[in-house]
Amino acid sequence: MAQDIRKPIVVGVDGSALSLVALRTARRLADLLQCRIEAVTVWSYPVALAVPIASSEWSPRVEAESILDETVQEAFGEDLPEGLQKTVVSGQPVPVLVEASNDAEMLVLGSRGRGGFAGLLLGSVSSAAAAHAHCPVLIVHPTERD
16 A cells, blocks of 8 residues: 555654654554654643743744754654654644544654653653544653663
8 A cells, every 4th residue: 555545653753862762663663554654743832921922032833843853853864754744733732642643543652751750651641642542552662772
């Protein structure tokens, strides 16, 4: 089956080390399943900003785009997976990833992201997304080589 016909593997990317593991794992799976990868980064205005303000100095959307670009570059270098789609979405991570799972072959997430508590085995985003996703979910954990 051609890569453009199959549903994509959606990967949640937040710039963490486990985002790299998730992207690289998704690539191996995409090669086996003959489908493409959609890397998704979610952004929102910080709670401290009562009213979103446009700024020429800082933009959470631009920062999210940079995080996604840098993480994809670090994961794959110049050897990008065929059909890779990079998506930056405004919102909260769990609802955005659950929505993306509607049209996904699989959802791949790191076990923990950039925030949270060091002792947790599973972060709140990966746990909630796995509980509500509409497709199979793979949660990757760090290995000794990561």
